[in-house]
Amino acid sequence: MRAAKFMAFRLSxxxxxxxxxxxxxxxxxxxxVFPLLFSLYLAFQTWEPTSGLAAMQFVGWDNFAFALxxxxxxxxxxxxxxxxxxxxxxxHLVAIPLxxxxxxxxxxxxxxxxxxxxxxxxxxxxAIAILFSSLFSTDYGLINVVLSGLSQIPLLGGLMPQxxxxxxxxxxxxxxAIALIVFWRYVGFNVVLYLAALQTIPKDIYEAxxxxxxxxxxxxxxxxxxxxxxxxxxxxxxxxIGGLQLFEExxxxxxxxxxxxxxxxxxxxxxxxxxxxxxxxxxASAMSWLLFIVVALLTWLTNRLFSTKExxx
Amino acid sequence: MGQVSLQGIRKNYAEVSxxxxxxxxxxxxxxxxxxxxxxxxxxxxxxxxxxxxxxxxGELRIDGVRANELRPADRGAAMVxxxxxxxxxxxxxxxMGFALKMAGVPKQQRxxxxxxxxxVLHIVExxxxxxxxxxxxxxxxxxxxxxxxxxxAVFLFDEPLSNLDAALRVSMRTELSxxxxxxxxxMIYVTHDQVEALTLGNRIAVFNQGHIxxxxxxxxxxxxxxxxxxxxxxxxxxxxxxxxxxxxSAAHLALWEALQGSATVQRIGLRPEHLHLAGQGIxxxxxLAEHLGDSSILHLQxxxxxxLLKAKVVAGQCITGQMVCIAPDASRVxxxxxxxxxxxxxxxS
Numbered sequence: 001m002r003a004a005k006f007m008a009f010r011l012s013x014x015x016x017x018x019x020x021x022x023x024x025x026x027x028x029x030x031x032x033v034f035p036l037l038f039s040l041y042l043a044f045q046t047w048e049p050t051s052g053l054a055a056m057q058f059v060g061w062d063n064f065a066f067a068l069x070x071x072x073x074x075x076x077x078x079x080x081x082x083x084x085x086x087x088x089x090x091x092h093l094v095a096i097p098l099x100x101x102x103x104x105x106x107x108x109x110x111x112x113x114x115x116x117x118x119x120x121x122x123x124x125x126x127a128i129a130i131l132f133s134s135l136f137s138t139d140y141g142l143i144n145v146v147l148s149g150l151s152q153i154p155l156l157g158g159l160m161p162q163x164x165x166x167x168x169x170x171x172x173x174x175x176x177a178i179a180l181i182v183f184w185r186y187v188g189f190n191v192v193l194y195l196a197a198l199q200t201i202p203k204d205i206y207e208a209x210x211x212x213x214x215x216x217x218x219x220x221x222x223x224x225x226x227x228x229x230x231x232x233x234x235x236x237x238x239x240x241i242g243g244l245q246l247f248e249e250x251x252x253x254x255x256x257x258x259x260x261x262x263x264x265x266x267x268x269x270x271x272x273x274x275x276x277x278x279x280x281x282x283x284a285s286a287m288s289w290l291l292f293i294v295v296a297l298l299t300w301l302t303n304r305l306f307s308t309k310e311x312x313x
Numbered sequence: 314m315g316q317v318s319l320q321g322i323r324k325n326y327a328e329v330s331x332x333x334x335x336x337x338x339x340x341x342x343x344x345x346x347x348x349x350x351x352x353x354x355x356x357x358x359x360x361x362x363x364x365x366x367x368x369x370x371g372e373l374r375i376d377g378v379r380a381n382e383l384r385p386a387d388r389g390a391a392m393v394x395x396x397x398x399x400x401x402x403x404x405x406x407x408x409m410g411f412a413l414k415m416a417g418v419p420k421q422q423r424x425x426x427x428x429x430x431x432x433v434l435h436i437v438e439x440x441x442x443x444x445x446x447x448x449x450x451x452x453x454x455x456x457x458x459x460x461x462x463x464x465x466a467v468f469l470f471d472e473p474l475s476n477l478d479a480a481l482r483v484s485m486r487t488e489l490s491x492x493x494x495x496x497x498x499x500m501i502y503v504t505h506d507q508v509e510a511l512t513l514g515n516r517i518a519v520f521n522q523g524h525i526x527x528x529x530x531x532x533x534x535x536x537x538x539x540x541x542x543x544x545x546x547x548x549x550x551x552x553x554x555x556x557x558x559x560x561x562s563a564a565h566l567a568l569w570e571a572l573q574g575s576a577t578v579q580r581i582g583l584r585p586e587h588l589h590l591a592g593q594g595i596x597x598x599x600x601l602a603e604h605l606g607d608s609s610i611l612h613l614q615x616x617x618x619x620x621l622l623k624a625k626v627v628a629g630q631c632i633t634g635q636m637v638c639i640a641p642d643a644s645r646v647x648x649x650x651x652x653x654x655x656x657x658x659x660x661x662s
Contacts, residue, residue, distance in 0.1 A: 207365050208398035212412035212463075213386030222411070226402040 042285035049281060063286035073287055075262055076270035077294070082175055083250070083266060084243025087182035091190050091239060092232065098187070099194035100224060114195060117188030129252035132181050136167035143167070168253055171263035178250050178264055185249070186242070190235050197231035198224070233306035240302055244295045247272070267291050314376045315389075315466035315499030316341045317362060321371035324357055324523075331357055333523040334371065339467075339501060344493050347503045348510040349520030350546070356471055358520075359503045363392045363469050376466055386415070388467075391460035395472040397452045399444040405455050406431075406440040412463045430461040433495065450481045457492070470502040474509065486512060507547055511535065519543050541653035544582045550610055550623045552647075553583045562617020568595045573643050578656065582647035585610065588624040590631070591640035597622065599635045604628055613639060 011019060043063055047056045067073050098117075106113050120128065135142050144164045151160035167177045201224065209219045247268035250258075258265025258273070265273075267287065275284035317339040324332035332354045339345045347355035360366040362373060364385030373380045380388045391412075399408050409430060410423040418426070431437045434454045444452055453473060460468055470489075474482045486509060493500055493513075504510055510517050511531040519526045519534065519542070526546075527539040538544035544552045555572065557579055558565040571594070572581045597613040600621055609628050612621040624639060631637055648656040 202396065202398065204394050204396050204398040205400060208392070208394060208400070208459075209411070210365065211363060211385050211390075211392050212459075213384075213415040214411075218415060223400065226400075229402070 039285040039288060042281050043289050044282070046280075046282045048279050050279065059282065063282045064290065066283050067287045067290055070283075072262060072265070072270060073267070073290075076258075076265050076267040077291075079175065079262070079264065080244055080246060080266045080268075083179050083182065083246055084240065086176065086179035087186070087246075088236075088239040088243045090183050091187050092235060094183075095187050095190035095235070096194055096225075096228065096232070099191045099198055100220065102191065103195055103198045114188075114192060117191050119188065120185045121189045123185075125248040125252060128181060128185060129249065132177070133168065133253065136177055138164050138166045138169075141167070169260055171259065171261040174254065174259045174264040178246075178253055181249050181253070182243075182246065186239070190239075193231055193235050194228060197228050201227045229306065233302065236306075237299055237302050240298050241295055244291065244298065314341055315339075316374075316376050317467055317499065317501065318374040318377075319358075319362075319371065320374070322358065322361065322368060322373060323370035324354070324361060324366065325369040331523050332361070332369075335525060337518060337525065337528065339499060342497050342499055344500045344502065344513055344515045346510040346514035346517045347501065347520055348505065348507060348517055348546075349526075351505060353520040354523040355503045355505075355518075355520045359392075359469050359471055359501060362388075362467070362501065363390055364388050365392075386412070389465050390467040390469055391463045391465035392469040392471065393453075393456050393460050393473045395475050397444070397456040397476075399452060399455055399459070401444050403443075404440065405436065405442055405444070405447070405458075408444070408455060409440075409459045409462045412459070426462050427458075430458045433461060433492070434458045449477050450485060453477065453485060454488075457489075461492075461496070466499065468498055468500040470500065472504055473502075474504075474506075482509075489513060507549065511547070519546060521546075537655065538582070538647065539655050541580065541582070541649050544647060544649075544655075548584060550585050550625065553585065553588065553622045554649075555581045555583065555622070556619060558617060560617045564595050564597075564615050565617030568615060568618065568639075568641070571595065571641050571643060572646050574648070577650065578648045579651045580649045580653070582649060583641050583645065585623040585625040587642040587645040588613075588622060589640050589642065590624070590626055591638050594638035594640040597637055597639050599631045599633055599637060602631050602633050602635075611637075613637070615639070 042056075044058060044060060045056045046059045046062070102110060102113055102117075134140075138144065144167075147160050147165070151157040151162060165173055167173045205223055205227075206219055209223050214222060245268050246266045250264050250266050251269050251272075253259075254264040254269075256269070256273075258269050262270075268291070271284045271287040271291070274287060275281050317337075319335050319337040319339075322332060322335040322337075323330065335358060337345075347359065349355045357366060361368050362375075362380075364380070364383065368381050375388055375390065400411065403411065406424070406427050409427045410418075413423045413426060427440070428437070431440055434457060436451065436454050436458060439447060439451060439455065444455070447455065453476075456473070473489075474485050477485060489500075489502075490513060502509075502513060511534075514531055516529060517531055517534055518528045521542050527534060527543045529537075534543060534547050538547060538552075541554060545554065555568065557574060558569050569581075572583065574581050595615060597615045599611050600614050601612040603610040603612075605628065607628060608625055609630060611624045611626060611631055613624060614621055622639075650656050
């Protein structure tokens with residue numbers, strides 16, 4: 001009897017997969033697909049959320065036209081591009097040789113060293129902002145103290161600023177300060193990527209290159225770098241996407257307003273402000289889709305740059 | 314020229330000695346094979362000659378020049394690796410020309426030299442391809458081509474055929490023999506496969522635990538193995554090693570007598586092809602009969618004898634479980650003393 005009752009509640013094999021998949025699908029629909037489509041819908045509406053959903057009005061391409069004529073939007077794009085380049089390029093230029101160095105040295109200490117470099121990546125952005133706010137502090141910050149010390153050294157002193165630098169409030173220095181933090185935060189992540197790729201290069205290829213007369217530098221240039229190419233593509237793509245969506249570090253360091261003269265305002269910060277400070281959700285959505293187009297274009301360009309005859313064959 | 318001279322060569326890893334003083338003269342144009350079980354040090358020695366491993370003691374001379382401290386590329390040796398070790402992101406032509414590029418040879422000259430080597434190996438049509446587009450055999454040819462292009466004094470082969478299937482291994486073996494004749498360059502070849510050793514080598518060095526057990530021509534090693542290790546290692550199926558009887562087994566005593574074992578002989582070696590079936594003789598039980606088509610390998614139990622004896626006989630003569638009589642060819646026996654060393658002539662051919 002009990003068995004029969006149990007059987008009565010048994011799901012049919014046709015339905016079971018859908019039921020098990022449904023939690024993910026439901027969450028994905030609510031928190032993934034819906035906001036995506038809603039933002040696309042909003043991009044063509046004018047809407048002040050405090051007036052309720054009924055206040056929405058279709059405005060066609062007006063939001064996009066507004067965004068493209070908005071000086072601050074272009075400025076935010078330029079800031080974002082500057083920060084992405086200034087923080088992204090050094091990340092890889094440093095991470096590749098650093099990964100090679102860690103790969104060939106350190107022995108049993110290797111994991112500890114990698115862990116140390118990876119630590120900033122898993123540290124809370126707020127903690128990082130507090131740390132760097134203190135380092136960049138005008139009067140008592142360690143960076144200004146060091147610069148002041150260096151300015152006492154003959155010859156070198158001439159290159160150093162003569163007064164304490166107001167790193168986070170001066171429009172000329174806020175961007176380098178943010179770029180430095182982003183670089184510091186993500187370089188370890190890239191080191192881990194490149195270390196993983198380095199471990200897949202067979203040792204005997206280096207031995208063959210040694211037999212062929214390649215020096216250490218030639219081995220790096222002709223063997224290591226080409227072998228790392230797929231991972232460089234992956235890492236650079238992540239940096240392009242992450243760099244163009246830069247938000248947290250700049251948001252916290254500039255107090256959420258983009259800094260003086262909007263010098264530290266990234267596109268992500270600006271569209272956040274457009275929505276939540278200026279209550280223009282339509283324009284913010286249009287800007288986010290324009291940013292998406294830029295990200296997609298640059299990712300495609302990266303792909304084109306890294307694809308070769310070899311990878312097509 | 315391609316003369317390689319090893320004098321007292323040793324290799325230590327911390328306290329562990331893996332190569333224990335090797336003395337060896339490889340003549341110009343010779344095909345020398347290093348053979349031995351895994352971990353015997355044969356590959357390590359090859360890598361020491363190549364310069365990929367440092368030399369802890371002794372002297373290595375290539376063409377009369379001390380090479381211990383020379384860079385691998387300056388030793389005049391080219392190596393073919395077991396895994397081929399081709400550069401995956403370079404075409405076949407780029408792979409083959411890489412050493413020349415590193416040596417600063419102009420592009421045109423490089424292309425000409427690569428082209429010539431490709432012709433020798435019949436891989437001209439593969440030059441524009443990448444390693445991943447090649448079969449195992451083709452990759453091996455490219456790896457050999459990469460070595461040929463450098464025009465080395467010595468070719469070093471580290472188990473180059475191990476990754477190929479059985480059929481391809483046979484054809485590449487023939488190819489290597491052809492190449493050796495064509496190039497007339499010194500080749501040192503490491504393998505654990507005795508068939509490769511016996512078919513390819515002018516001389517074979519049998520390695521065991523970091524030293525050479527015996528050095529000689531392939532057939533000398535087969536017919537006159539200097540000790541039990543070599544006797545056991547060379548030959549497939551393995552040689553029969555029969556202990557002096559210490560039991561009262563009549564069959565064992567009769568076998569010992571038939572083998573003409575004397576009082577000083579500790580053990581007698583007899584190749585399976587020299588143990589025959591006979592109408593009368595020593596009784597033996599066929600524990601297993603392996604039929605190979607042209608012949609059969611019989612695994613025989615003789616009362617009182619430790620382990621099974623092997624006999625290679627004409628195919629299809631016996632079946633498993635059958636009782637047979639065996640008779641050894643006494644003119645072919647190899648007598649070993651208490652230390653396992655060959656005592657005197659056993660009547661080799």
